[in-house]
Amino acid sequence: MWRAVADWWDSVELWVTQLAFPFQVLLALVVVLPVCWFAAAAIDRVVGVVLTAVRRRP
Numbered sequence: 001m002w003r004a005v006a007d008w009w010d011s012v013e014l015w016v017t018q019l020a021f022p023f024q025v026l027l028a029l030v031v032v033l034p035v036c037w038f039a040a041a042a043i044d045r046v047v048g049v050v051l052t053a054v055r056r057r058p
Contacts, residue, residue: 016024
């Protein structure tokens with residue numbers, strides 16, 4: 001199972017590195033920025049829930 005995932009990732013990485021630089025930047029903007037935005041929103045939500053729970057303690 002993990003070998004198949006590693007092989008798939010290697011093929012994706014090879015494909016990206018063979019793209020021209022402007023296309024690599026465009027791909028990064030289209031993929032990485034939304035992923036980072038959703039991760040930041042999730043972390044913000046978790047921290048908010050934890051802080052709310054800690055503040056309610058007597």
